[in-house]
Amino acid sequence: MTTDSLAANAETTAKAGETLLSVENMKMYFPVTSGLFLQRKVADVKAVDGLTFDVKRGETLGLVGESGCGKSTTGRAILQLHRPTEGKVNFDGTELTEIKGADLRRFRRRMQMIFQDPFSSLNPRMSVAQIISEPLAIHGLYKGAERKDRLDYILEAVGLNPTFAKRYPHEFSGGQRQRIGIGRALAVEPDFIVCDEPVSALDVSIQAQVINLLEDLQGEFGLTYLFIAHDLSVVKHISDRIAVMYLGHIVELAESNELYNNPVHAYTRALLSAIPIPDPRIERTRERIILEGDVPSPLNPPKGCVFRTRCTKGAGCKCSDTVPVLTEVSTGHYVANCECCMAA
Amino acid sequence: MAKLLEVNNLKTYFFTDEGTVRAVDGVTWDLDEGETLALVGESGCGKSVTAMSILKLIPNPPGRIVDGTITFDGLDLLNVSDAEMRSIRGNRIAMIFQEPMTSLNPVLTIGQQIREAVVLHLGMNDEEADQKAIELLEMVGIPEAEQRIKDYPHQFSGGMRQRVMIAMGLSCDPKLLIADEPTTALDVTIQAQILEIMGKLASELGTAVLIITHNLGVVARYADRVNVMYAGRIVETGTAEDVFNNPQHGYTVGLMQSVPRLDDMEHTRLATIEGQPPLLINEIHGCAFRPRCAKAGDGCFCSTEGTPELTEVEPGHFVANCPCCMTRDKVPA
Numbered sequence: 001m002t003t004d005s006l007a008a009n010a011e012t013t014a015k016a017g018e019t020l021l022s023v024e025n026m027k028m029y030f031p032v033t034s035g036l037f038l039q040r041k042v043a044d045v046k047a048v049d050g051l052t053f054d055v056k057r058g059e060t061l062g063l064v065g066e067s068g069c070g071k072s073t074t075g076r077a078i079l080q081l082h083r084p085t086e087g088k089v090n091f092d093g094t095e096l097t098e099i100k101g102a103d104l105r106r107f108r109r110r111m112q113m114i115f116q117d118p119f120s121s122l123n124p125r126m127s128v129a130q131i132i133s134e135p136l137a138i139h140g141l142y143k144g145a146e147r148k149d150r151l152d153y154i155l156e157a158v159g160l161n162p163t164f165a166k167r168y169p170h171e172f173s174g175g176q177r178q179r180i181g182i183g184r185a186l187a188v189e190p191d192f193i194v195c196d197e198p199v200s201a202l203d204v205s206i207q208a209q210v211i212n213l214l215e216d217l218q219g220e221f222g223l224t225y226l227f228i229a230h231d232l233s234v235v236k237h238i239s240d241r242i243a244v245m246y247l248g249h250i251v252e253l254a255e256s257n258e259l260y261n262n263p264v265h266a267y268t269r270a271l272l273s274a275i276p277i278p279d280p281r282i283e284r285t286r287e288r289i290i291l292e293g294d295v296p297s298p299l300n301p302p303k304g305c306v307f308r309t310r311c312t313k314g315a316g317c318k319c320s321d322t323v324p325v326l327t328e329v330s331t332g333h334y335v336a337n338c339e340c341c342m343a344a
Numbered sequence: 345m346a347k348l349l350e351v352n353n354l355k356t357y358f359f360t361d362e363g364t365v366r367a368v369d370g371v372t373w374d375l376d377e378g379e380t381l382a383l384v385g386e387s388g389c390g391k392s393v394t395a396m397s398i399l400k401l402i403p404n405p406p407g408r409i410v411d412g413t414i415t416f417d418g419l420d421l422l423n424v425s426d427a428e429m430r431s432i433r434g435n436r437i438a439m440i441f442q443e444p445m446t447s448l449n450p451v452l453t454i455g456q457q458i459r460e461a462v463v464l465h466l467g468m469n470d471e472e473a474d475q476k477a478i479e480l481l482e483m484v485g486i487p488e489a490e491q492r493i494k495d496y497p498h499q500f501s502g503g504m505r506q507r508v509m510i511a512m513g514l515s516c517d518p519k520l521l522i523a524d525e526p527t528t529a530l531d532v533t534i535q536a537q538i539l540e541i542m543g544k545l546a547s548e549l550g551t552a553v554l555i556i557t558h559n560l561g562v563v564a565r566y567a568d569r570v571n572v573m574y575a576g577r578i579v580e581t582g583t584a585e586d587v588f589n590n591p592q593h594g595y596t597v598g599l600m601q602s603v604p605r606l607d608d609m610e611h612t613r614l615a616t617i618e619g620q621p622p623l624l625i626n627e628i629h630g631c632a633f634r635p636r637c638a639k640a641g642d643g644c645f646c647s648t649e650g651t652p653e654l655t656e657v658e659p660g661h662f663v664a665n666c667p668c669c670m671t672r673d674k675v676p677a
Contacts, residue, residue: 066531066532066533066534067531173620175620203386203387203558203621204386204558204560204599204602204603205386205598205599205602205616205617206620207602208602208603208604208614208615208616208617209616209618211604211614212613212614212616215613230531230532231532232532232606233561233603233604233605233606234604236604236606236608237604237608237611237614238604257609260606260607260609270533271532271533272606273536274532274533274535274536275532275561275606276559276561276562276564276565277561277564277605277606277607278560278561278563278564278588278600278603278605279564279588279589279605280564280565280584280585280588280589281585281588281589282564282607283561283564283565288536288540290533290536290537290540291533291536291537292537294501294503294504294534295531
């Protein structure tokens with residue numbers, strides 16, 4: 001380990017609790033083009049449409065929502081894997097949307113990603129040693145003999161036997177493969193990791209193992225997570241705060257228990273009630289809000305309040321024509337201020 | 345009440361080049377009329393193979409039902425002719441599959457696909473069948489059904505396609521509906537819609553439902569009784585309340601504790617079941633859960649011979665009688 005990164009790590013722990021990542025009015029539109037040669041732009045898929053939130057150092061921010069709501073796009077746009085159409089992404093004092101090339105690459109060491117599918121996110125032709133060493137080679141870390149030590153250390157940290165280093169991905173189970181993916185992200189000593197549905201493809205008993213591993217690693221290395229998932233029970237378990245997304249917007253953002261105990265937005269309440277609790281006694285008396293219809297297409301989202309087409313008030317819906325903005329209803333609890341959706 | 349379905353010592357094996365896979369290895373259970381029974385377990389535990397065996401849809405070769413009986417409404421299913429089986433499938437026993445995207449034919453309209461079953465089984469003519477298709481779509485809550493029967497599957501969203509599957513499943517008023525992971529591919533709010541419709545219609549029509557799922561929450565919400573499967577066998581069975589509130593087998597306890605719950609206010613570390621489910625290609629002697637037993641380092645005494653039999657611990661609540669797995673106080677909380 002170089003002295004520079006040691007010093008940086010010491011600094012990291014000292015600054016725990018302050019803002020590491022700040023996203024301001026981030027928009028990510030994907031153009032829809034038409035025509036064989038000219039490729040005229042005919043419309044935009046508004047995958048992410050104006051997000052503003054902070055992530056504090058050492059915390060886990062959960063991002064939850066249904067498919068197509070823009071959670072994964074948000075993660076990728078923060079890492080500049082997609083360049084945001086508009087808005088700011090400030091990572092530890094540096095504006096990521098303004099840097100590129102080698103400068104941006106240097107930041108990639110500090111921001112890593114864990115993917116959903118443990119089968120397609122590992123190159124089948126590379127051994128575990130090659131997979132985990134590749135980011136070290138790219139960033140010029142742990143040269144020479146140190147690299148082997150680092151590899152063994154990482155494998156042990158993620159709960160794999162170092163003797164597995166020469167094996168190939170197909171020789172591992174889904175849970176073990178996910179551990180390799182976590183090891184790859186961890187190898188370059190990142191500050192911030194985007195976990196994009198890291199446990200969705202796993203069976204429940206294996207899922208618990210990986211969740212515990214992520215929590216252990218966070219404690220050990222002082223990591224900051226953006227945890228993206230559609231399963232609110234898992235998100236609530238691992239996150240300090242949760243942002244609920246719907247159709248490219250954040251509709252509610254609060255501390256985890258607060259969100260469960262006092263949900264304000266109609267969508268959050270429907271989402272919570274849709275998730276069954278594994279206890280028949282509780283389920284028998286639990287209130288259920290069944291939402292009508294499907295999520296509208298992000299190609300042509302409703303004007304104003306995006307939830308209006310599924311508003312639980314039906315004909316009495318008074319969702320506004322102006323786009324609701326996040327408003328603080330109690331300390332640290334933000335809700336998109338659509339009057340109709342906020343009325344209990 | 346009369347038993348609608350009785351599965352007795354069912355064994356379904358797959359004979360592959362690598363060896364014999366004992367996907368379902370001696371399961372015995374029954375289902376009452378109008379009851380909702382859940383089969384729960386992790387991937388590869390034999391849930392789907394059990395369902396496929398009931399419908400005799402096991403691909404042969406390599407699969408074969410090697411032992412056991414399946415009695416449906418007094419009929420010995422394993423000894424009926426292929427023609428008779430065809431008249432039962434989709435008629436008295438219907439099935440809903442996991443993938444609403446792949447289980448509908450993309451080149452036929454929704455109407456044509458619903459009509460197929462009612463023309464075949466109920467002998468309706470085209471006009472009656474069209475009328476029936478519209479009624480069924482309205483029943484599962486698809487608006488403008490008259491127009492929509494002319495649409496193709498790609499014009500429907502995932503949730504709507506699964507509604508179409510339910511409409512098809514219920515078209516001939518089956519006695520038994522088998523739903524294999526019916527909502528796994530769907531979003532949570534759509535999952536709630538689909539399960540609500542399925543539950544409501546099944547109770548209105550008096551249809552018994554066999555629901556296969558790995559989602560314990562879904563079981564708690566919708567099932568009357570539960571069979572917990574592990575490595576091709578049933579390790580625990582009972583009413584949903586008994587199994588959830590008083591789990592006895594080490595695997596059931598582990599499964600319940602490894603799922604994060606929405607109503608947990610204190611952050612506690614999840615209990616895990618170490619290791620992985622066994623490969624069913626190796627014959628399992630004794631308790632299948634032994635390699636993952638929570639007492640592994642602490643004197644596991646799981647049996648290594650025979651198969652633990654299901655024993656009644658309270659009325660209607662049966663547990664595989666491995667004495668080690670049943671003493672749950674030693675499972676770390």
